[in-house]
Amino acid sequence: MELIEEIKELKKYKEDNDLTIAELARKIEADDTTVGRWLKGEVTPNFYSLHKVRNFLNDIKNSEDLKPLETFRDKVTREREQTKTDINYLKQRIKTLNDIEDLDTLVTELDVIAKLGNLIGDAHNRPF
The missing domain is CATH 1.10.260 (434 Repressor (Amino-terminal Domain))
Structure with a gap:
């Protein structure tokens, strides 16, 4: 049969x-x-x-x-952890960029002070 x-x-x-x-x-x-x-x-x-x-x-x-629910939960957990890691990295980069902007201001101020110092130095070396 x-x-x-x-x-x-x-x-x-x-x-x-x-x-x-x-x-x-x-x-x-x-x-x-x-x-x-x-x-x-x-x-x-x-x-x-x-x-x-x-x-x-x-x-x-x-x-x-269907995939097992536990596998799905594991994937979601891994993605959340990766997202947290990415967010922390971006926060650090933003802080670094802000620090660089602060440094740019400081560098500009130092450059102006250096130029003033050179001008004063030149003025002292020149006879009146």
Whole structure:
């Protein structure tokens, strides 16, 4: 007997996850003997059982598409920490730039004082 598509997927899931028939049956809430017979192709699931298998397979597909919440939280935490680090770096740069602006004023004042000093020095070295 040819396996229906859902049972083929169920069998692949069992093999991919190295599950026993009993473990798989527990996951889909079915009798392990019955599940074993489905997988061997001896019988096909009735409508109700097929509905449970389809729901189980849909749940698996949906859960594979979603990333674990903890991973998401870790990423958010890392991004927050990186943002804090970036903000602190920018604050330091702004302070440095402000200090440089203060230094520019100081350098300008020192330059003016130096020129005045040179003028005074030149005036003392020149005869009147």
